[in-house]
Amino acid sequence: MNSVKPLVSIICCAFNHGQYIRQCLEGFLIQKTDFAFEVLVHDDASSDDTAAIISDYVAKYPHIFKPVYQKQNQFSLGIKIWPGYQFPRVMGRYVAICEGDDYWTDQYKLKEQVDFLEKNGNFTACFTNAEILNETDNSRRIYLNGLAEGKIPSETAILRGGALYPTASVVFRYSPRIPDLFKMIPELNGDNLLIMILAMQGDIYYFNRITCTYRVWEGGVYSSVMNDIRTTLGRKRNTIKGLKKLKKISERPFRGYFKQRISQESYFILQHSGVLKNLGYLFKLTVKDSLRMLIYHKMLSRNNF
Structure with a gap:
């Protein structure tokens, strides 16, 4: 099984996600697929037990989890993790994303999205709805309201950018052009730039069902920035x-x-x-x-x- 080339590479970036990372990694393991996938997990010099937890999963499932453990936080040095450390390791035809504090809840998420892309060559990506979990008050709500299932107009993808989709829900067709544009345009954040690149390369489809949970907490990526x-x-x-x-x-x-x-x-x-x-x-x-x-x-x- 170690020699089987993965059809999908899952990008998972973690930093001080000790209390959440197990749930994230388990979300990958529950996936029911008829193809191989790899999880490219990157720990950005966490000061908690995130790296130790990742190591446990690597020891149990070395054919799935491919880790990178940083000794110095790369984000604080201005290094973008996706183009700097994750994209160069991609072996799959398709890429999925799930940050270490988010998690997948639907065991058929990966298979159904990949099957769709396999059958529809004109689509570069597809994404689903998600549930937002607010850790502060333990409230839950739907990520997307009022967006109809179907093909997303390119104009909508450009104008809404990263706000259009839950990052943990997307699966996209990988191409060398993607990391090239990430290096060329470092000014844009990852999820914003990604959806615009994908919209320029082909069609994008939206499945109106919940397959994952997006977690909002004080240590989250955008919480402190947006405040x-x-x-x-x-x-x-x-x-x-x-x-x-x-x-x-x-x-x-x-x-x-x-x-x-x-x-x-x-x-x-x-x-x-x-x-x-x-x-x-x-x-x-x-x-x-x-x-x-x-x-x-x-x-x-x-x-x-």
Whole structure:
């Protein structure tokens, strides 16, 4: 079994997930498939028992779990984990993602999504709904409400970006172009850039059923970042830089979608900054981007946005 090439590579990144990582790894083991898969688990120098727990699973299932244990936290050094350590290890035709504090709940999740992609070559990815578990008050809610099952328009994928889908639910067709673009456009965060790349390469399908749980807690990736408006504005400015790079290398109709997305991000910055800072940021934009942003602002105002 060790010599069987995996059809799917599961990317799992962990950092101080000691209280959650077992549930995550068990979610992989419950999968019922007729193909081999590997789990590329990466521990970013956790200070708790995350690495020790991962080691236990590696010892029991060495043909499934392929670990990397960092001695120094790479994220704090500005190194992106997916393109830096995970994509280079991918052996599968398809890639699935599940961070160490999230987990899969449907034992047929992987098989059904892979079967769909195998039968539909024009689709580059598919994702499902998820449940959000808030660890603070132990409340649960549905991740996506009102999104109809079916093909996702490319425009929707570009404009909504990473907010469109639960990261733990996606399975996509892997290509060397993906890590190349991640290295070329470091300004965008992983789930945001990924869905836009996939939308540019083909169709994306949404299954309206819950297959995984997305966990929200104080140590989560975005919890502290989104609570700091200055950090958020900095991320938005970086997002605009990345979107401009994507717009430059894209063709119609994607170029127009990226223009709209740039306008959205610019409006957010203006809306959450002081007046003088707003004016300063306007001067930094190109004339076209400034006009586009003002038009977008006017449209939103008309709709009481």
